[in-house]
Amino acid sequence: MSSPPVAPPGWSRWLVPPAALSVHLSIGQAYAWSVFKPPLESALGLDGTQSALPFQVAIVMLGLSAAFGGTLVERNGPRWAMTVALVCFSSGFLISALGARTEQYWLIVLGYGFVGGIGLGIGYISPVSTLIKWFPDRPGMATGIAIMGFGGGALIASPWSAQMLESFGSDNEGIALAFLVHGLSYAAFMTLGVLLVRVPRTERPVESGPSAVDGVQVSARQAVRTPQFWCLWVVLCMNVTAGIGILEKAAPMITDFFADSSTPVSASAAAGFVALLSAANMAGRIGWSSTSDRVGRKNIYRVYLGVGALMYLLIALFGDTSKPLFVLCALVILSFYGGGFATIPAYLKDLFGTYQVGAIHGRLLTAWSTAGVLGPLIVNWIADRQESAGKHGASLYGLSFGIMIGLLVIGFVAGELVRPVHPRHHVPAPREAADAQRQQPA
Amino acid sequence: MPSDSSPPSRRGLIAFAWLWVGTPLAYGLYELVRKATQLFTG
Structure with missing residues (x-):
């Protein structure tokens, strides 16, 4: 070692x-x-x-x-x-x-x-x-x-x-x-x-171990026993699933949405759309995560999940009527997807301290693995079912978008439930631990 | 003038390190912009 x-x-x-x-x-x-x-x-x-x-x-x-x-x-x-x-x-x-x-x-x-x-x-x-x-x-x-x-x-x-x-x-x-x-x-x-x-x-x-000057410190083993950890797990899982909902089928989605319009989207334009989504994903990681240092972690997740749901609603209601609106909403959703990934370590630091934040982050990433399976499954399965039911164009995705909005609302509620970690989960600083030991009856 | 005990300046190393990671990233971004413009021209 x-x-x-x-x-x-x-x-x-x-x-x-x-x-x-x-x-x-x-x-x-x-x-x-x-x-x-x-x-x-x-x-x-x-x-x-x-x-x-x-x-x-x-x-x-x-x-x-x-x-x-x-x-x-x-x-x-x-x-x-x-x-x-x-x-x-x-x-x-x-x-x-x-x-x-x-x-x-x-x-x-x-x-x-x-x-x-x-x-x-x-x-x-x-x-x-x-x-x-x-x-x-x-x-x-x-x-x-x-x-x-x-x-x-x-x-x-x-x-x-x-x-x-x-x-x-x-x-x-x-x-x-x-x-x-x-x-x-x-x-x-x-x-x-x-x-x-x-x-x-x-x-x-x-x-x-941590010292008293470090503030709140929680070990990785203890962190997974707190409701805060599992609330953030749900928040990350829902946010990632919603992002994957767009990412997974971006190219066929934009093509289907405007297939019946006067300006259909060509294959190369769809590839350009996918590239633009990658840029939004990357920009969201640095941009939104930096913004969270100013506005606070809880507030920024309210934006990712709340405004994200609103963006999905706009696409579902009016997406096929305006290409710029569709592209703009998709870009915002993808920037929130990236932002959600990048802000989570800082949120974990706020709640559990720096003592074992890397290990806690590692455990939280199982939410990503779960979303990686959930997101594509939902979008592909529903689109296939809708297609076999004879639907086409934007209506192929209506149900998927409804589910994504529901998932984002669940994530929003989980985010609202996050409170400071109860002191019983804190790691005592060496001096506090020694004091506590002295106070214990022999 | 810095004294003998003052820590060495790391400006060269910082510039090198950022160039090391910045150069491939700039290449990736250039390719991305090239592809993304197809949305408006394709």
């Missing part, structure tokens, strides 16, 4: 966000997996479900490793976590390269999905706690920068991977070479994070 690297005198806190970004911009590649799907299908004779398997396993492993590895990350510090993320994420690509070269698809599932997925989970939570400690005045902005990187990772990887496959070829050898280059490049890129990350000098050894 390693001890967290402490910053030398004069170390700038502005070196920590790029360290975090080098990790998040890399692991954000996961959202660009779809680039590899068609070549894998034709090279290895797979169907669509099979070629999605490495991504699905990776997302499940992300949730599991973030939930179960969070305490280890807190104990060993961000450098250890970033090293684990680097090794797992890069080796995942190298194992996949071997799998593609030898036409052993299970190696790609094992490499990218299982090993790489552990890198995703540990990498995602690795800088969160450290950033909050460096930026106690602006925790929302700090975590917003890092989590924006996760959104940005796909923006980089998507055209980069596509260009690579074009140069190397889409057969199994070309795919293997592309995986190899990805593994080596991401290892080099993430090394910056490993080398740069430091915990602030005021940081005490984790084993010593």
Whole structure:
């Protein structure tokens, strides 16, 4: 086990966000997996479900490793976590390269999905706690920068991977070479994070526990026993499900909405719409999360969930009458989706303190895994049912939007139920613990 | 003038670190803008 690297005198806190970004911009590649799907299908004779398997396993492993590895990350510090993320994420690509070269698809599932997925989970939570400690005045902005990187990772990887496959070829050898280059490049890129990350000098050894000056502090084990944790779990799950409701079917949705209008949407325009949604998702991560430092965490979630429901209602009622209105509402919803992800670590810090905020964040990310299954399931299942019932155009999505509004309202109510954590859950500072022990009868 | 014991300036390192992550991000954003404009021109 390693001890967290402490910053030398004069170390700038502005070196920590790029360290975090080098990790998040890399692991954000996961959202660009779809680039590899068609070549894998034709090279290895797979169907669509099979070629999605490495991504699905990776997302499940992300949730599991973030939930179960969070305490280890807190104990060993961000450098250890970033090293684990680097090794797992890069080796995942190298194992996949071997799998593609030898036409052993299970190696790609094992490499990218299982090993790489552990890198995703540990990498995602690795800088969160450290950033909050460096930026106690602006925790929302700090975590917003890092989590924006996760959104940005796909923006980089998507055209980069596509260009690579074009140069190397889409057969199994070309795919293997592309995986190899990805593994080596991401290892080099993430090394910056490993080398740069430091915990602030005021940081005490984790084993010593929190001090009285830290304010409210709750351990990860205790946090999951509080209603606040589960209220935030519902809030995140509902907010993410609502965002996925648009993301999952963005291109066919805008095409269907205006299919009968005088200006139907072409395939390339629909692709442009999807790209614009990615930009809104990314901008929301940094923009709304930074805003939460000023307006407060509870208020910003009221906006995400309340205004989000209103935006869905506007699309459902008037979306097919005005293209600008449809696009604007979808962009706002996606910016709230990104904002919800990026603001949650700061909200956890407000409620549970900095003591084990990374580990608590890891456990909360199971809400993301749940939403990742729920969101696409709702939207795809309902759209298919509506289509077989003979509906078309905007009416294909009416019921889905109604459900999304309902989910956002549930999230809003859960958000309203969040109160400060009861003192019985607080971790006593060492001195308080000693006093309490003295007061206990022998 | 800084004394011998004053901590070293990290400006160069900060600039390098932000360029390291900013360059690929700028490439990703450029590709994104190129694609997004298709919504208005496509």
